[in-house]
Amino acid sequence: MSESQAPGREVWIEKYRPQSLDEVLGHEQITSRIESYIEKNDLPHLLFAGPPGVGKTATSVSIAKEIYGDEWRENFLELNASDERGIDVVRDRIKSFARSSFGGYNYRIIFLDEADALTSDAQSALRRTMEQFSHNTRFILSCNYSSKIIDPIQSRCTVFRFSPLxxxxxxxxxxxxxxxxxxxxxxxxxxxxxxxxxxxxxxxxxxxxxxxxxxxxxxxxxxxxxxSTARPEEIKKMVQLALDGDFTAARSILDTLLTEEGIAGGDIIDQLHRSVWEYDLSDREAVYVMDRIGETDYRLTVGANEQVQLEALLAGLALEE
Structure with missing residues (x-):
């Protein structure tokens, strides 16, 4: 094992976190537009929407580093709304930071991660706070689903949608x-x-x-x-066996994935969803499989037994005519 891999070394997601907008990969159109805002010293409120791990937080921190340099920590407040959901966070911590004195810059940045976890009351309070402190504060909101952000906030932000890399x-x-x-x-x-x-x-x-x-x-x-990821060929074989009517063989593969390899039912559903169109299925078969996947995913989301539901999915495929 090399020295860089020795125990106790820095976690790589932090070690290799982008330090500037140029280092944010896969979103060149977004970063180039933000660069133009920074160059013109005209940064608006921003709303970043997209799935986890695609660069929303990295882009936000990079913006602060480009604007403030070594002083970025003093001028950048990061809050995670999933931990601090209530209206008091908006009224207290955000307002306290926005009101505090600072020098040398036209505005400070408040980054609110997972903003779609804020309650409706907190979002309403945030909207009023954005209006009150628009002269010296810029907000960057990050969320997985922009539909969960109230329209008055969305209309005050420039929205950027981050797709999977x-x-x-x-x-x-x-x-x-x-x-x-x-x-x-x-x-x-x-x-x-x-x-x-x-x-x-x-x-x-x-x-x-x-x-x-x-x-x-x-x-x-x-x-x-x-x-703990299933091989794509295992998922494909399981689906094909079920569609061929061999439920017992398909169930055996599922049992191996769940019990021997320890793969979560939700992860199997995700892999099925990602791979359906890569299988040699007719359009009718693919549509039917997608319908069954959607039903099973919903049931798992509301807390149903994953093995029972996945076996029911395979049984439904096996009965498909």
């Missing part, structure tokens, strides 16, 4: 980190890391660090072992 962007970053850390990744290992990440850069880097701590080369087998 491309396979090429994820592979580029993985390759760079692996080179810096002296890790040897074979081609099927790279493909497995990209597949398991599903556009989430944070997950890709964490998976690489987990696989890289093991002795030897990072290959497909190592990646699937440390990420």
């Amino acid at each position: 491309s396979d090429e962007a994820v592979a580029e970053q993985i390759d760079r980190i692996a080179t810096n850390e002296g890790i040897d990744i074979v081609e099927d290992g790279m493909d497995a890391l990209v597949y398991s990440a599903a556009g989430d850069m944070r997950k890709a880097i964490n998976d690489l660090q987990a696989a890289g701590t093991l002795d030897g080369t990072v290959d497909e087998e190592t990646v699937y072992a440390v990420t």
Whole structure:
């Protein structure tokens, strides 16, 4: 094991966090527009919407670092709304920061992560606060679902929608980190890391660090072992057996995935959803599978037993005529 991989070293998602907008991969159109705001000293309130791990927080911190340089921590307040949901957070912490004196800059930045977790009352209070302190404070709101942000806030922000990162962007970053850390990744290992990440850069880097701590080369087998991800061919075989009417064989594969490999039911649903159109299915079969996946995903979301529901999904596929 190399020195860079020794226990106690920095977590790689922090070690390789972008330090400037130029280092944010996969969202060049977004970062270029933000750069123009910074150059003109005309940053509006911003709303970043998109799935986890695609660069929303990294972009927010990079904005602060580009505007304030070494003083960014004094001029940048980060709050996580999922931990601090109530109206008191908006009234107290945000207002306190916005009112405090500072010099040398036209405004300070308040970054509110997971803003879609704020209660309706808190969002209403936030809207009024954005109006009250618009002369010296800029807000950056981050959320997974912009539909959960009230319209009055959305209308006060420039909205940027972050899509899942491309396979090429994820592979580029993985390759760079692996080179810096002296890790040897074979081609099927790279493909497995990209597949398991599903556009989430944070997950890709964490998976690489987990696989890289093991002795030897990072290959497909190592990646699937440390990420608890089912091989795409196993998922495909399970679905095809069910569609062919062999429920018993399909159920056996499902049982192996759930009990022996310890893969969560929700993760299996996610892999099924991502891969349906890659299978050799007719349009009618693909539509039917998607319908069954949606029903099962809903039931798992409301707390149903995952093994029962997944077996019911396979049974439904097996009965499909």
